[in-house]
Amino acid sequence: MAENIRLHFSKPGLQTTIQDQGRIGYQGLGIPVNGAMDRGAAQTANNLVGNSTDAPVLEITLMGPTIKVEGDGQIAIAGADLSAKINGEPVPIYETLDVMDGDEISFGRPVTGCRTYLAVRGSWQIASWLGSSSASATKASELTPQSAIQKGQLLEVVYEELVAPAVVAPEDRPDLSKLNIIRVLPGPEFSLISNLTIGDFFSQDFKISNDSNRMGYKLEGTLAHFESAQEVISSGIIPGTIQLTNAGQPIVLMADAQTSGGYTRLANIITEDLDKLAQMKPGDVVRFRLVGLNDI
Amino acid sequence: MIILPYGDNALLINLDQRIDEVVNAQVISLDEAIRHLPGVTFTIPAYCSLTVGFDRDHTSFTELKEIISTLNLKSGVAEGQRDIYHIPVCYQDQHSPDMEGVMEFTGLTAEEIVAQHTLLPFRVFMIGFVAGFAYLGSLPKTLYCPRKTHPRKLVPEGAVGLAGYQTGIYPTDAPGGWQLIGRTPVPTFRPNKEVPALLKPGDYVQFKSVSVEEYESIEADIKQGTYQTEVTHG
Known part of the structure; x- marks a missing residue:
């Protein structure tokens, strides 16, 4: 039976937003790209329900929402293991799940990772701005009013023909660890930084600071020998850039980062590993490894 | 003009690193020539640099660098055109x-x-x-x-x-x-x-x-x- 599915959020969760693959092409106007922090997991969730990979999904952070389902349909969850449940019973992630009218989706203890992505089969009835329904970093309540999930919110997804259930094989799922080696390419100012500072950067384990969010991850600690030799004239910045503050603290810019800045750009995380970093949370530990464009 | 890789799906063009109307006019002229090239996804024109994002399925750093190197920079701002x-x-x-x-x-x-x-x-x-x-x-x-x-x-x-x-x-x-x-x-x-x-x-x-x-x-x-x-x- 062709029936729309409605999600009713009785609890919003810690930080639940609607994200897609972002608004690309407006950075020159100062508009951040936004979109899912773990692009790959969002695409996987959409694939499992037969939606296009750039369709909207719920980005659920650490403590998930409680969602009452109205209507029958299909969902899939990919990314962090946040102990997803339907009607209180644990359900698998990385596979297509049926939901029925009256079901309750909820989450429990975060087991691995930081963010999980919930896709719903069908066409999401949600406002978009500049080609994306991702929660905007500016004027969110005006531009993308439905994209930061609030308690009591109702979200409607228009029926599309259901798909054959699918599963992502365990060996094809990313391994979400609290300790990761992240590969980086030399950044624009790499050659202006002393060897001592570079050596210090690649030999340290960095703890991700509590002061980390969708705009950027601060890494605890400073680089001992860093001297900001010359001021960088404001220039474009992109997600995955590792910049050093004048005090030598590394900050990794993430999906909601502003589009320009004047700090030294030490390195850039390769696209594949940026998804991995997005699954790390404050307190997790990261180490960086330098690679070349030809290695990836 | 220096063209640097900037991550695996962008590049950075650095012009003379100073805040100057002539240099900035070159950035804008480059941006106009580059932003609609096949495979280019976004650009960020700045004071004296241009960030160019691209889709790796359609082009590469090497290919774009080659195209950009052949572009002629217009310079200056003609009176009456501002x-x-x-x-x-x-x-x-x-x-x-x-x-x-x-x-x-x-x-x-x-x-x-x-x-x-x-x-x-x-x-x-x-x-x-x-x-x-x-x-x-x-x-x-x-x-x-x-x-x-x-x-x-x-x-x-x-x-x-x-x-x-x-x-x-x-x-x-x-x-x-x-x-x-x-x-x-x-x-x-x-x-x-x-x-x-x-x-x-x-x-x-x-x-x-x-x-x-x-x-x-x-x-x-x-x-x-x-x-x-x-x-x-x-």
Whole structure:
């Protein structure tokens, strides 16, 4: 039976937003790209329900929402293991799940990772701005009013023909660890930084600071020998850039980062590993490894 | 011109690293030639650099670098080809909370500060920081003043500030450390337009001093939809 599915959020969760693959092409106007922090997991969730990979999904952070389902349909969850449940019973992630009218989706203890992505089969009835329904970093309540999930919110997804259930094989799922080696390419100012500072950067384990969010991850600690030799004239910045503050603290810019800045750009995380970093949370530990464009 | 890889799906073109209208005009000319190339996903023109994003399924750093290296840079801004936006600013009372600090730092009177700020059009060097924020310059040396030691948590939309040799208009409420000397009722960020930013790099802004009453009357016209920003070519 062709029936729309409605999600009713009785609890919003810690930080639940609607994200897609972002608004690309407006950075020159100062508009951040936004979109899912773990692009790959969002695409996987959409694939499992037969939606296009750039369709909207719920980005659920650490403590998930409680969602009452109205209507029958299909969902899939990919990314962090946040102990997803339907009607209180644990359900698998990385596979297509049926939901029925009256079901309750909820989450429990975060087991691995930081963010999980919930896709719903069908066409999401949600406002978009500049080609994306991702929660905007500016004027969110005006531009993308439905994209930061609030308690009591109702979200409607228009029926599309259901798909054959699918599963992502365990060996094809990313391994979400609290300790990761992240590969980086030399950044624009790499050659202006002393060897001592570079050596210090690649030999340290960095703890991700509590002061980390969708705009950027601060890494605890400073680089001992860093001297900001010359001021960088404001220039474009992109997600995955590792910049050093004048005090030598590394900050990794993430999906909601502003589009320009004047700090030294030490390195850039390769696209594949940026998804991995997005699954790390404050307190997790990261180490960086330098690679070349030809290695990836 | 130096072309550097910038992550695995962008590159950075660095021109002569200085804040200069001629260099910035080269950035804009490069941007116009590059932004519509096949495989290019976004560009970020800045003072003296251009960030170019690309889709690795359609092109590569090596391929784009080769194309870009063959482009001829136009330089300079021909007289008569500049789009000048005339922006009314009220430099009085509650609209200029940092005027006294700026007077103290520069040693100028409020009248002199306003006169210098409204004397000549300023160039939009780049858009950044927040959506639609235009970095305008360069200020005359006499107007130079540092950022505030303690940035404000909230600068209101329309506030006009100074920082170093730059001046700018806050397009939305945002945190900020610029010295606020005035405020315009004209929105510079219009999210529902196809191009949401009023200004683009290479445009010019001529500030015009208005009274509190004129500010309020323009604000009312804007609400009515009857206000038209004056644009001249010069």
